[in-house]
Amino acid sequence: MTSSSAPSSTTGRLVLAATPLGQSRDASARLVDAIATADVIAAEDTRRLRALAAALGVTITGKVISHYDAVEDARMPRLLEDVREGRTVLVVSDAGMPAVSDPGYRIVAAAAAENLPVTCLPGPSAVTTALVLSGVPCERFCFEGFAPRRDGERRRWLDTLRTEARATVFFESPHRLADTLATAVDVLGAERAAAVCRELTKTHEEVLRGTLAELAAWAEEGPVRGEITVVLAGAAPSAAPTVESLVGAVQERVADGERMKDAVSVVAAAAGVPKRDLYAASLAAQQSAG
Template sequence: MSEDPGTLWIVATPIGTIGDLSPRAREILGTVDLILAEDTRRARRLLSHLEVSVRGRLQSLHEHNEEQKVPSLLAKVREGKTIALISDAGTPVLSDPGYLLVRAVREEGLPVCSVPGASAFTTALAAAGQPPLPATLCGFLPPRQGPRRRRIAELDVASWTLVILLSPHRLARELADLEEVLGGERRATLLAELSKRYERAFSGTLSELARGKEAEKPRGEYVLVVAPRDLRGGGDADPEAVRAEYQRALTEGMDRRQALRATAQRFGIRRRNVFDLVASDRENSRRD
């Protein structure tokens, strides 16, 4: 190992407006020994616009080669080389490759420094008008409906605001699944083209967003910020509506456990709440 080990720099890049890149980020990109990017073509265009000469310093790092490249990159940092990791847009690692490399460098006790900047997560959360904390970044949803619906249900285990990256190619289908699993009355804000010329935002219930113009003709990149369960439109779930939905699920052939889960997902409440409402209804019936 070199007496003076190198540094792995995590450098945020703009998500839409080139002027959002900080002078410090520009300086680091211009001086490091190596730049790692998920898409080298996009990175080359960005660096050319910044008048940063690549000079053989640009390499790819993506989900298919990251594990294989970690040992050689780790060796470079040990030898004193400086490396900058960038993503196609925004802050690296959060929804992009790089975690394995960062972990390896950290475990080796070598320097990892983050250069703050643009992030779709924080930008959307700040502008959405939904409760900002606690919140969780959910990344992109699976492309297939079955895994997608299961993933949505898994994400909604706590009363947290959800920040979800949506694919423009699947926008209508993803909004429909979110409506189905989380409940149509759940409040949310759909943001498009953040920091770009045609930035726009739409707030309403998931039902309204799923049937809106944006779902019919998607254009650009989307982030959805979904309010916590207990802050969805309409206040607390109507007990009679919950009981009716539970009975409907049973009538359709679900067993009690499945009916509890389906009803809880439909209204965005806990299964325990559904159970308590159904149990109280049974108790009242016995007394009568």
């Protein structure tokens, strides 16, 4: 087990910071200070970092290095060494919170394993912003990252959400959105409520709310552009089966050669109803049919 606490100003530390999704004015005062004072800034895109700093009127005084997926492992030893030597290392992604479908979690895990100071400057997140705007119940939710690219994998992934009671948030590319929503209609049903959030906090922000069928039809018209976050409403709780509704399942098993007692036992256990009641209802139906 490891633990961490807020580092003192005299020690090195690793700092993950959320950056604005679109509007630079969403930057926190702590982010502005961190960009100006960090000894090293590891940025997913160094050009976007410099553009953000310019928009905020901040002069970067530290060393800036790229820190995207393909180089994350290679950059890690040097960044950890900087922290050990007493430097402040700031990690930022293009937009939103690092480590949430962006580089960051590997270096946090490595720093924590060495008990090096790690902290976070909270701020914008596409996940929570989309949830708030979606209009679906979101007291409980899960985040699924990016939807699978291939149709078969995407279909199997959506199937795991068929009975998910929590709201689900995921990212999707604009050119795959129509296919994903069409598959979601097939797997989850046309009436499942959802929201497509596009270009969150930016000038052309757009949030479309409706059923999966309505959203799939909109996406099919295309073209869809921009950063996309999708929110699915949780599955509606299934109604508890009645004893009478299960008699047919018992009769089918009996017709296939199974003893009524055994058929009742299997069906009742799966549905969570009393075997005695189901047996009596099934026997009554059999006698009535005879």
